[in-house]
Amino acid sequence: xxxxxxxxxxxxxxxxxxxxxxxxxxxxxxxxxxxxxxxxxxxxxxxxxxxxxxxxxxxxxxxxxxxxxxxxxxxxxxxxxxxxxxxxxxxxxxxxxxxxxxxxxxxxxxxxxxxxxxxxxxxxxxxxxxxxxxxxxxxxxxxxxxxxxxxxxxxxxxxxxxxxxxxxxxxxxxxxxxxxxxxxxxxxxxxxxxxxxxxxxxxxxxxxxxxxxxxxxxxxxxxxxxxxxxxxxxxxxxxxxxxxxxxxxxxxxxxxxxxxxxxxxxxxxxxxxxxxxxxxxxxxxxxxxxxxxxxxxxxxxxxxxxxxxxxxxxxxxxxxxxxxxxxxxxxxxxxxxxxxxxxxxxxxxxxxxxxxxxxxxxxxxxxxxxxxxxxxxxxxxxxxxxxxxxxxxxxxxxxxxxxxxxxxxxxxxxxxxxxxxxxxxxxxxxxxxxxxxxxxxxxxxxxxxxxxxxxxxxxxxxxxxx
Amino acid sequence: xxxxxxxxxxxxxxxxxxxxxxxxxxxxxxxxxxxxxxxxxxxxxxxxxxxxxxxxxxxxxxxxxxxxxxxxxxxxxxxxxxxxxxxxxxxxxxxxxxxxxxxxxxxxxxxxxxxxxxxxxxxxxxxxxxxxxxxxxxxxxxxxxxxxxxxxxxxxxxxxxxxxxxxxxxxxxxxxxxxxxxxxxxxxxxxxxxxxxxxxxxxxxxxxxxxxxxxxxxxxxxxxxxxxxxxxxxxxxxxxxxxxxxxxxxxxxxxxxxxxxxxxxxxxxxxxxxxxxxxxxxxxxxxxxxxxxxxxxxxxxxxxxxxxxxxxxxxxxxxxxxxxxxxxxxxxxxxxxxxxxxxxxxxxxxxxxxxxxxxxxxxxxxxxxxxxxxxxxxxxxxxxxxxxxxxxxxxxxxxxxxxxxxxxxxxxxxxxxxxxxxxxxxxxxxxxxxxxxxxxxxxxxxxxxxxxxxxxxxxxxxxxxxxxxxxxxxxxxxxxxxxxxxxxxxx
Numbered sequence: 001x002x003x004x005x006x007x008x009x010x011x012x013x014x015x016x017x018x019x020x021x022x023x024x025x026x027x028x029x030x031x032x033x034x035x036x037x038x039x040x041x042x043x044x045x046x047x048x049x050x051x052x053x054x055x056x057x058x059x060x061x062x063x064x065x066x067x068x069x070x071x072x073x074x075x076x077x078x079x080x081x082x083x084x085x086x087x088x089x090x091x092x093x094x095x096x097x098x099x100x101x102x103x104x105x106x107x108x109x110x111x112x113x114x115x116x117x118x119x120x121x122x123x124x125x126x127x128x129x130x131x132x133x134x135x136x137x138x139x140x141x142x143x144x145x146x147x148x149x150x151x152x153x154x155x156x157x158x159x160x161x162x163x164x165x166x167x168x169x170x171x172x173x174x175x176x177x178x179x180x181x182x183x184x185x186x187x188x189x190x191x192x193x194x195x196x197x198x199x200x201x202x203x204x205x206x207x208x209x210x211x212x213x214x215x216x217x218x219x220x221x222x223x224x225x226x227x228x229x230x231x232x233x234x235x236x237x238x239x240x241x242x243x244x245x246x247x248x249x250x251x252x253x254x255x256x257x258x259x260x261x262x263x264x265x266x267x268x269x270x271x272x273x274x275x276x277x278x279x280x281x282x283x284x285x286x287x288x289x290x291x292x293x294x295x296x297x298x299x300x301x302x303x304x305x306x307x308x309x310x311x312x313x314x315x316x317x318x319x320x321x322x323x324x325x326x327x328x329x330x331x332x333x334x335x336x337x338x339x340x341x342x343x344x345x346x347x348x349x350x351x352x353x354x355x356x357x358x359x360x361x362x363x364x365x366x367x368x369x370x371x372x373x374x375x376x377x378x379x380x381x382x383x384x385x386x387x388x389x390x391x392x393x394x395x396x397x398x399x400x401x402x403x404x405x406x407x408x409x410x411x412x413x414x415x416x417x418x419x420x421x422x423x424x425x426x427x428x429x430x431x432x433x434x435x436x437x438x439x440x441x442x443x444x445x446x447x448x449x450x451x452x453x454x455x456x457x458x459x460x461x462x463x464x465x466x
Numbered sequence: 467x468x469x470x471x472x473x474x475x476x477x478x479x480x481x482x483x484x485x486x487x488x489x490x491x492x493x494x495x496x497x498x499x500x501x502x503x504x505x506x507x508x509x510x511x512x513x514x515x516x517x518x519x520x521x522x523x524x525x526x527x528x529x530x531x532x533x534x535x536x537x538x539x540x541x542x543x544x545x546x547x548x549x550x551x552x553x554x555x556x557x558x559x560x561x562x563x564x565x566x567x568x569x570x571x572x573x574x575x576x577x578x579x580x581x582x583x584x585x586x587x588x589x590x591x592x593x594x595x596x597x598x599x600x601x602x603x604x605x606x607x608x609x610x611x612x613x614x615x616x617x618x619x620x621x622x623x624x625x626x627x628x629x630x631x632x633x634x635x636x637x638x639x640x641x642x643x644x645x646x647x648x649x650x651x652x653x654x655x656x657x658x659x660x661x662x663x664x665x666x667x668x669x670x671x672x673x674x675x676x677x678x679x680x681x682x683x684x685x686x687x688x689x690x691x692x693x694x695x696x697x698x699x700x701x702x703x704x705x706x707x708x709x710x711x712x713x714x715x716x717x718x719x720x721x722x723x724x725x726x727x728x729x730x731x732x733x734x735x736x737x738x739x740x741x742x743x744x745x746x747x748x749x750x751x752x753x754x755x756x757x758x759x760x761x762x763x764x765x766x767x768x769x770x771x772x773x774x775x776x777x778x779x780x781x782x783x784x785x786x787x788x789x790x791x792x793x794x795x796x797x798x799x800x801x802x803x804x805x806x807x808x809x810x811x812x813x814x815x816x817x818x819x820x821x822x823x824x825x826x827x828x829x830x831x832x833x834x835x836x837x838x839x840x841x842x843x844x845x846x847x848x849x850x851x852x853x854x855x856x857x858x859x860x861x862x863x864x865x866x867x868x869x870x871x872x873x874x875x876x877x878x879x880x881x882x883x884x885x886x887x888x889x890x891x892x893x894x895x896x897x898x899x900x901x902x903x904x905x906x907x908x909x910x911x912x913x914x915x916x917x918x919x920x921x922x923x924x925x926x927x928x929x930x931x932x933x934x935x936x937x938x939x940x941x942x943x944x945x946x947x948x949x950x951x952x953x954x955x956x957x
Contacts, residue, residue, distance in 0.1 A: 312537075315537070369610065374606060374609065374610055375603050375604075375606045375607045376607055380603070381535075384643070385538070387647065388647060392651060394651065396644065396648065396675070399644055400644050403640035403643050403644050404637070407637050407640055410632065410633060410636050411629070411633055414613065414632060418628075421617065421618055422617040422618055422625055422628075423625075456533070456534045460535075463537045
């Protein structure tokens with residue numbers, strides 16, 4: 001048993017170890033930011049690589065905690081994303097007086113997400129979700145001298161508290177109607193009675209809050225805009241990814257008996273999310289707000305694949321999130337490099353960027369093409385497989401609307417491309433000195449954007465784990 | 467011949483271009499790459515004919531198949547029949563000519579040639595793929611290079627045109643995608659494989675939904691009325707080589723898709739919707755021709771006339787006879803060569819006179835005899851003079867269309883032939899005005915074509931003459947492929 005405990009809980013234990021190490025270092029006050037950041041980057045890299053080994057399937061604590069090869073992979077995708085964040089925003093990290101705290105908060109939130117993905121019981125699920133949310137609010141407030149940052153944190157914490165309340169209410173309804181909160185027992189007890197449908201709606205709303213599914217998306221743009229870029233990236237990639245994973249697991253496993261009910265909910269909300277996310281993204285000027293709305297639209301797309309309720313659905317969602325990590329982080333990385341050097345965050349400021357910063361421009365172009373789903377980037381494969389999985393249900397209107405949404409999204413992604421490559425500007429952003437580590441991470445992202453799609457064995461690898 | 471070579475060659479060229487240091491190296495690498503592709507296309511033609519002469523009756527030759535996303539039943543399946551070979555030849559001709567006429571591009575040369583070669587990669591891949599997924603993949607690969615070529619190196623309202631083109635083409639491919647998914651999920655066996663799907667009988671109800679989606683989707687690429695509006699703007703704003711690739715290759719992707727995917731896989735749908743296809747294509751033919759009459763800008767003239775000429779492609783497909791389909795493919799090849807040459811010549815004139823307005827130039831024949839002679843020949847080809855490719859192709863379409871005894875199709879054919887008269891009017895007016903008469907003042911110092919321009923023109927002219935003077939080789943190449951499609955449709 002103790003041996004099994006250490007092997008099964010390895011990702012969480014390693015993460016906790018890193019958190020404590022950082023706390024001790026902070027107490028000692030012995031290290032400069034540069035050295036410490038390097039140390040953190042190495043630790044996170046090791047954490048990522050270590051995630052590939054000694055993965056076993058099993059349950060702990062009477063089914064409270066569960067893990068499998070797929071769950072290990074999902075955690076590893078998140079670890080990769082955190083490692084990339086530590087590299088991409090190096091410039092900003094080094095300027096922070098309280099850098100270790102930021103990482104402690106970020107890794108605590110990650111820890112919460114790991115437990116979230118592994119949870120096998122609604123109680124565990126709730127605790128993990130809180131652990132994954134509250135540190136993020138503190139991270140949003142990390143630009144201490146900026147009022148907007150505090151505002152973002154306030155909005156974040158209030159909306160989270162609200163959604164937690166809804167979630168708890170949903171959980172209590174589940175318990176009231178079935179007498180159980182265990183993921184393993186629930187499928188046998190759910191029969192689609194009105195009370196259970198109401199419970200599903202409440203649980204669904206809580207997920208919708210975290211994933212910023214329309215109509216629960218209103219906090220997203222404000223929080224993204226006000227938070228420091230690293231927090232925004234964390235929120236839009238890791239937070240979204242983790243919640244999407246557990247959302248899928250809950251719907252596919254726990255609420256499987258009611259899949260006809262949630263299929264309609266997913267379909268309608270998916271259409272609303274895509275359309276509204278896309279339409280709002282059209283007119284955004286600030287790059288962070290722009291990416292916020294684009295990420296809302298992307299979540300709508302994830303829901304298309306998720307609606308399929310099949311192995312293909314699971315695979316394509318995990319695959320898409322892997323691609324999304326590379327694409328969205330690349331876009332945020334470029335935006336952060338520009339913002340931390342010049343303070344410019346508006347799309348109009350990017351005019352003529354290609355003349356002065358060809359490397360950043362190409363990475364940004366790749367990232368946006370991938371988000372728009374243009375081949376040969378991985379986004380094309382990701383979106384296509386989501387659509388194909390969704391189409392297996394045979395609802396053509398739904399798939400047509402999704403496909404047409406790709407055109408709207410292309411329009412606003414091309415707006416940025418146009419500013420960068422085509423528009424004339426007498427005073428473009430000057431040549432930016434990119435941190436070596438950020439450049440390295442951007443290259444990883446670029447390579448990921450191209451290779452994850454073309455190398456089909458990555459998809460097969462995920463499918464084998466499902 | 468291993469068909470992957472046709473994809474690897476452009477890919478390799480594009481990568482080597484990225485590694486080059488200066489513009490001169492980039493140009494020579496691109497030219498060398500295009501030349502190798504050109505040779506490869508001819509090798510393919512000869513090997514194909516050789517194989518057929520040996521009695522190989524297989525529908526597709528040189529099939530190769532690699533595993534790619536096996537869990538979705540997707541494979542990298544390549545193969546060619548006569549139609550594909552004809553399209554590959556066309557692509558090779560246009561690519562080498564396009565590389566040659568862009569010799570003077572100074573703005574971001576490396577990126578320009580990289581995108582040009584990437585565009586050709588998409589076209590080659592599209593024409594040889596036998597798996598609908600990779601066909602779609604290559605179709606979409608070609609969109610973004612077009613967007614960037616127009617937006618960065620174009621002229622006039624280039625951003626607007628580039629946006630319009632990219633969005634309309636993406637809209638077309640979104641429809642194609644939905645249609646493909648409909649086919650994929652139509653039976654119990656989920657497959658994207660073209661050969662496999664052609665043996666399965668796709669339910670009629672699915673065909674009725676998917677045919678319009680696929681035909682309109684591909685039709686957007688080939689200027690199907692009323693989705694032709696990107697054509698004039700896109701072509702006129704694009705740089706010379708961009709226009710050549712757009713009209714010469716890219717519009718043919720749509721025609722090929724309409725034929726190979728929509729009509730071949732969904733014969734019942736094709737029969738059901740034939741009337742609408744014919745009506746739309748006749749409108750495109752006549753509307754394009756009349757709209758051209760009103761144009762003053764040489765590029766707009768050629769762009770609108772492309773709408774009219776591509777109407778013949780769709781008319782040939784819509785008529786559903788073996789001859790008319792052969793004619794449609796021949797029209798694609800012929801129009802590709804002709805329009806590429808037309809745009810090349812317009813580019814040469816514009817580079818010297820800095821205007822494209824017909825009424826701002828005259829008497830150019832005196833200063834640049836070579837360029838204007840080519841303009842003359844290509845104009846005659848466009849209006850369908852016997853001996854040049856345009857006549858052969860359009861004639862085949864007409865003959866094929868006339869095979870139907872019913873009044874509706876005969877009236878449609880007669881209306882389509884009327885456009886030839888209109889074509890003659892606008893071509894002769896434009897060509898005469900620019901070439902004859904007194905030389906416009908200020909144009910006395912103009913020079914004739916340089917070596918690269920001459921070479922490009924000669925290559926394309928050779929293609930036009932080869933089809934015009936000896937049409938049988940193309941007819942024999944394309945005919946069997948069209949026959950297989952017709953057999954599937956039945957009478």
